[in-house]
Amino acid sequence: MRYTMFGQTGSRVSSLGFGAMNLPGVPFEQAKAALNYALDEGINYIDTAAGYRNSEEIIGDSISHRRSEYFLATKTNKRDYKSAMEEMERSLTRMKTDVIDLLQVHYVNTVQEFKAAMEEDGAYQAALEMKRKGHVRFIGITGHRPELLAKWISKGQFDQVLFHLNLAQPFALQELIPEATRQNMGKTAMKPLSGGFIQPVSKAIRYPYSQDVHTIISGMVSIDEVKENIAAMREEVGDEERHELEQLALELGSHNCRRCNYCSCPIGVTIPDIMISSQVRQTFGLLPKGDGFYERQKDKILSCADYEPCREKPLCEEKCPYHLPMQQVVQQAAGYFNAG
Structure with missing residues (x-):
């Protein structure tokens, strides 16, 4: 396991972190075993959020007795001081700890949301207050708009930033990571x-592993x-492999969707998932989870071409800050079912 100094925090973190968002979907004993095995194998970065159902409680009940072994990151998606403070206090109780190593202002995707969180009565001030009290060590920000995140972190108010980075979403490399x-x-x-x-x-794992x-x-x-995840990181990524992965990311990221979720579909098509998976589906096919997504969306995808209000001007495309051809990609996805 590779360990690096985590910015200016003074903490060394493992290259692989444990994302606990999906733990509420499995039996508790399975979740507990996975968390403890991860710690046994040297994973020391645990990530969750107050909004991930009972994920924080699972962490508290499973590994709070090993609290000194991991760097604990959680999130609040509240924008005002009072609600964010209440949520952070609940998080401490749920995870059975006195200190959250990293509190992230979560899912900030618009200028309006950022301004609200940073106001005098905003969530950021609540995080600073918890930091002064010793219950939060560092403050971060998360979001799906890498170019906006790059601007927001430039003022030096945050210790960390969380962003998408994968073979189909390499966009953080352009402005945000630098x-x-x-x-x-x-x-x-x-x-x-x-x-x-x-x-x-x-x-898939080795691409972000090869980046900064x-x-x-x-x-x-x-x-x-x-x-499986640890095995993918056992060997460092050499120059030749890094180049191949970066070329693949250029191909798979050609859809240009950042998953900002500005778009919305009147018939319920989950547009970002279809946009992002479009090139992956054509190049590699899909994992079982991806196949399941398409089956659940089948009727909505097939209905797109017949939805009368979008015939002349797609409603989703009016809201996209990147002016992407979403209707075209969704309708092309109908071919997935014909191929099957």
Whole structure:
């Protein structure tokens, strides 16, 4: 396991972090075993959020007795002081700890949300207050708009930033990672499999592993998944492999969707998932989780071409800050079912 100094925090973190978002979806004993096995194998970065159902409670009940062994990161998606303070206090109780190593202002995707969080009565001030009280050590920010995150971190108010980085979403490399490096911030990459779409797992993990980040959080739910992720990182990435991965990322990232979720579909198509998986689906096919997503979305995808209000001007495309051809990609996805 590779360990690096996490920005200016003074903490050394493992290159693989444990993303606990999906733990509420499996039996408690399985989740507990996965967390403890991860710690046994040297993973020392645990990531969760107050909004991940009972993920924080699972962490508290499973590994709080080993609190000195891991760097604990959680999140609040509240924007005002009062709600954020209440949520952080609940997080401490749920995770059975007195200190959160990293509190992240979570899922900030618009200028309005950022301004609200940074106001005098905003969530950032609540995090600073918890830091003054000794209950939070460092403050970070997360979001899906890398170019906006690059601007927001430039003022030196945050210790860490969390962002997408995978073969189908390489966009953080352009502005965000260089700015975080200049600020000497902790750099945490998330969704190496892009929510279960990218395969093979080994290749997917090795792409962010080859880039300038400190830790990659993978949403693991079993001992076998922990083993699979660790195995992908056993060897360092050489120059030739890095070049091949970067070329592949250029191809798979050509959809240009950042998953900012500005778009919305009146018939319920989950547009970002279809955009991001479009090139992966054509190049590698999908993991079982990806196949399951397409089956659940089948009726909505097939209905896109017949939805009358979008015939002349797609409603989703009006909201996209990147002006992407979303209707075209969704309708092309209908061919996935014909091929099957």
